[in-house]
Structures are given as C-alpha cells and as structure tokens.
Amino acid sequence: MQNELTYLSIAALRKGLLAKTWSAREIADAHFTRMKTVDKKLNAYVCVTEEAAYETADRVDGKLANGTSLAPLAGIPVAYKDVFCTQDAPTTAASNILRGYTPPYDATSVAKLKAQDAVMLGKVNTDEFTMGSSTETSAFGPTKNPWDTTKVPGGSSGGSAAAVAAGLAPYSLATDTGGSIRQPAALCGVVGLKPTYGRISRYGVLSMASSLDTIGIIARSVADTAAVLQIIAGHDDYDTTTPPREVPDYTSAAETLRGVRIGLPKEYFTHALSKDFTAHLEQVKKYLADLGAELVEVSLPHTAYAVAAYYLIAPSEISSNMARYDGMRFGLKAEKILSLLDTYSGVRAVGFGSEVKRRIMLGTYALSAGYYDAYYKKAQKVRTKIAEDFAHAFQHADVLLTPTTPTEAFALGEKTGDPLAMYLADIFTIPANLAGIPGISLPIGLVNGLPVGAQLLSPQFTESKLLAFAGALEQKLALKLRPDIRL
Numbered sequence: 392m393q394n395e396l397t398y399l400s401i402a403a404l405r406k407g408l409l410a411k412t413w414s415a416r417e418i419a420d421a422h423f424t425r426m427k428t429v430d431k432k433l434n435a436y437v438c439v440t441e442e443a444a445y446e447t448a449d450r451v452d453g454k455l456a457n458g459t460s461l462a463p464l465a466g467i468p469v470a471y472k473d474v475f476c477t478q479d480a481p482t483t484a485a486s487n488i489l490r491g492y493t494p495p496y497d498a499t500s501v502a503k504l505k506a507q508d509a510v511m512l513g514k515v516n517t518d519e520f521t522m523g524s525s526t527e528t529s530a531f532g533p534t535k536n537p538w539d540t541t542k543v544p545g546g547s548s549g550g551s552a553a554a555v556a557a558g559l560a561p562y563s564l565a566t567d568t569g570g571s572i573r574q575p576a577a578l579c580g581v582v583g584l585k586p587t588y589g590r591i592s593r594y595g596v597l598s599m600a601s602s603l604d605t606i607g608i609i610a611r612s613v614a615d616t617a618a619v620l621q622i623i624a625g626h627d628d629y630d631t632t633t634p635p636r637e638v639p640d641y642t643s644a645a646e647t648l649r650g651v652r653i654g655l656p657k658e659y660f661t662h663a664l665s666k667d668f669t670a671h672l673e674q675v676k677k678y679l680a681d682l683g684a685e686l687v688e689v690s691l692p693h694t695a696y697a698v699a700a701y702y703l704i705a706p707s708e709i710s711s712n713m714a715r716y717d718g719m720r721f722g723l724k725a726e727k728i729l730s731l732l733d734t735y736s737g738v739r740a741v742g743f744g745s746e747v748k749r750r751i752m753l754g755t756y757a758l759s760a761g762y763y764d765a766y767y768k769k770a771q772k773v774r775t776k777i778a779e780d781f782a783h784a785f786q787h788a789d790v791l792l793t794p795t796t797p798t799e800a801f802a803l804g805e806k807t808g809d810p811l812a813m814y815l816a817d818i819f820t821i822p823a824n825l826a827g828i829p830g831i832s833l834p835i836g837l838v839n840g841l842p843v844g845a846q847l848l849s850p851q852f853t854e855s856k857l858l859a860f861a862g863a864l865e866q867k868l869a870l871k872l873r874p875d876i877r878l
C-alpha cells in the first residue's frame with residue numbers, strides 16, 4: 392500500500408480517507424518510509440517533522456472516526472519550501488545566517504493549511520534565500536534531480552519539485568520571483584503554478600525581491616494545483632499587496648479550447664531550442680489545434696531585455712531585504728561583543744553565501760547616488776515596457792504558450808562558476824514576474840530522458856482560465872511521467 396499512497400492525487404487520497412480505505416496516519420507513514428531510502432539520494436528535505444505530522448494525522452483520523460466533516464485538504468501531506476515561516480519547524484532559507492532559527496508564527500498560507508488539518512511533512516531545500524536556478528547555493532548542499540541524480544532539479548524550489556516528482560509529498564508550497572516554481576517544475580516533470588502577484592499572501596514568507604515575489608504551488612497535476620490554490624488564495628490584512636478580490640472557483644473541470652486564441656510569442660521559439668524539445672512543442676501546438684484552439688503568432692519585443700532588467704531590480708530589492716539579517720535580530724549572532732560595524736560585517740561575512748553577497752553588492756551599487764538613474768530607474772522603465780508588451784499581446788490572444796526553460800536539466804556543477812549562464816536559465820520565466828501575470832508550467836515530454844515543460848501565461852487574475860486550459864492540455868497529453876529512482 393505504501394508505494395501506492397505516495398503517488399496518488401489529492402482527490403484519490405481524500406476519497407480513500409473518507410471511505411476509510413486508509414488513515415491519515417498511514418498516508419503520512421508511507422511518505423516518511425519512502426523518504427528514508429529515496430531522500431538519501433535526493434536531499435530534497437532539509438527538515439522532517441514526523442512528530443507534528445503524526446499529531447495532525449491522528450487528529451484527522453479522530454475526526455473521521457467520530458464523523459466530524461473534514462476540510463478539503465485534511466490529512467493530505469504538504470512540504471514547505473524552507474522560506475515559509477513555520478512555528479513547528481526551523482525556517483532557514485537554506486542559509487547559515489538562519490541555521491536553527493524557528494520563527495514565532497506561521498506564514499498566512501501555512502496557517503490556512505493548518506486550519507485545514509493539512510499534514511506538514513517537513514521543509515524542503517532551496518537555493519539560499521531563493522537566489523539561484525539549481526538549488527546548488529543551499530547551505531544544506533544541493534538537491535538532485537530524481538530523473539538523473541547527476542543533474543540539477545532546477546531552482547530555487549528544487550527541493551519542492553524533486554520531492555513532488557519523487558513521491559515524497561503530493562504537493563509543496565514554494566515561491567517564484569523569477570521562475571523558481573516553473574523552472575524546477577519543468578526540469579523535474581511536475582506542474583508548477585506562479586499565480587498573479589498578490590493573489591496569495593506573502594506574509595510570513597522570507598522576502599527576496601518584494602515587488603516580484605509570488606507564492607505558488609508545485610504538484611503532480613493541474614487539478615491538485617487548483618485544489619490547493621482554492622484554499623490559500625485571497626486577501627490578507629497582513630499583506631497589503633493582496634487585493635480584496637473574490638476567490639473564484641479554480642477547480643472546475645478542464646474547459647474546451649474551442650475558439651480560444653493561443654498566442655505564440657515569436658521571441659520564445661528560437662533556434663536555440665534543441666530539435667527534440669522543438670518536436671514536443673510542435674506536438675503541443677498540434678494538440679491545442681485539435682482541441683479547437685486558434686494559434687496566433689504574437690510578439691513580445693522587449694523580451695531580450697528582461698533578464699538584464701531583472702538582475703538590476705531583483706538585487707536592488709535584495710540589498711534592502713537582506714539588511715534585516717544583522718547578527719542581532721534573527722539567527723546567527725556574533726560570539727563575543729564587538730562594535731556595531733564589526734558585528735554586522737563579521738556575522739554577514741560568515742553567514743551569507745557568495746551568491747547572496749554578490750546580489751547585495753550589485754543592488755547596493757545599482758541604487759547608489761549617481762548610478763540610480765542609469766541602472767535602477769532605467770530597469771524600471773524596461774519593466775514597464777515588458778508589462779506593456781504582454782498587455783498588447785493579450786489583445787490578440789487569451790493565453791500565451793512558451794517553452795518553460797531553454798533546455799532540459801543541466802549537470803550539477805555545470806553552471807556554478809558562471810553566474811550569467813545560471814541567470815539565463817530563467818530567460819522564459821522572468822518576464823511574467825516583471826509583469827505580475829500568472830504562469831503555469833506543465834510537463835510535455837522527455838528530452839534525453841529528462842523532462843521538459845511548456846508554460847502558459849495569461850492576464851492578471853485569470854487563474855481559473857489558465858488552470859482550465861492547462862487541464863485540457865494535460866488531459867490531451869496524457870503523460871504518465873514517473874522517475875525511476877535507483878536506490
């Protein structure tokens with residue numbers, strides 16, 4: 392039964408719970424048992440919370456026994472990227488500066504899932520403070536791709552994507568600032584949703600770049616993704632960027648694509664994509680046409696400037712957000728009493744890894760008097776142009792289709808010495824963060840034995856439509872992707 396329980400959908404797990412085919416404790420147990428062998432290979436989890444999980448599972452089983460109704464996600468396990476504040480487990484952002492730090496409160500999304508009696512299995516790996524595209528900047532060491540353990544799982548939510556792909560959690564909450572949900576989801580063969588900026592509260596999630604950070608979901612199907620979004624979306628008094636808009640029904644069945652206009656941004660379908668990847672995308676286009684969609688070419692002319700603008704805006708915000716890790720308030724402290732300046736520099740020198748330091752320096756420079764206009768302000772103007780490109784494209788198309796990444800997963804260590812090469816891994820995902828629009832990545836096939844994904848993008852706050860279209864495509868593709876993990 393254990394193997395079976397670790398690859399079921401949320402709906403199937405719930406059905407079995409309600410029918411008393413299995414208990415919430417058995418579901419949790421199956422995941423912890425599988426972790427003991429599989430996660431030795433992958434390093435997806437940075438902390439496992441067995442005690443808290445069994446406590447919640449037993450509460451759910453108690454409710455089942457006495458006939459109390461269960462919330463939609465009750466008894467279903469969840470893994471949190473280690474930037475979600477959790478009262479019941481340390482929250483470290485995979486950084487030495489926060490090693491062992493346990494926050495005094497839960498993030499809003501965590502609190503919402505707790506209120507559902509969702510079973511937290513533990514915290515999963517990420518690049519340090521979510522800065523990276525391969526999970527290699529983690530202070531806990533890299534996570535490996537379950538499809539090939541010599542390859543990266545993508546990042547920064549590599550722990551989330553690897554855990555979900557490997558049957559170590561049915562879904563994971565993660566963050567996406569420039570692609571950190573969609574890129575690892577694509578490279579591990581699972582579904583990744585980055586909703587509209589502000590659709591899900593960021594309260595209690597460690598910030599990277601506040602105007603770009605988005606909370607989202609990695610799961611094994613579009614339906615599972617929608618079921619989780621339904622619970623965690625919505626306004627939060629603690630995050631003023633969450634508008635008081637209604638939360639529509641995200642879980643309605645896959646919609647017909649008849650008459651839907653699907654835009655193909657010509658800047659994204661370049662000759663740089665491999666032949667096999669292109670063949671999968673062609674197949675997807677054909678399926679979409681078979682489903683009745685109309686394919687139209689669109690242009691996003693400022694795409695080429697997106698990565699450059701992002702790497703000025705994101706580090707600028709990072710340099711400000713990282714200032715709170717001062718060796719006094721959270722986590723790592725100076726061992727002896729030092730002057731203020733020596734405390735700051737001493738703790739930060741040993742607590743932060745090199746990618747975080749690089750970005751603090753880049754951002755501080757871009758914001759400094761004399762350079763602000765030339766760099767930061769100019770980048771903000773480019774950001775506006777990119778948002779306008781999308782607004783224009785959405786006059787001709789309901790949704791856009793693009794590859795999620797330029798390639799399948801690359802080798803561990805391949806790009807660690809070349810930050811620019813690493814930054815380019817997000818070339819197709821960054822523009823959606825700059826424009827604040829939602830995007831979803833879903834698997835479309837294998838290239839050299841490794842998964843690749845397609846991305847669908849739609850206007851702000853149209854997640855219902857986006858999920859319905861993605862669901863229709865997923866159904867047509869009917870892929871059964873499961874990595875064969877050699878133990």
Ligand code: GLN
Binds near residue numbers: 521566567570
């Ligand atoms: N890889 C990108 C970066 O390093 C995006 C990271 C993210 O989305 N958190 O900035």
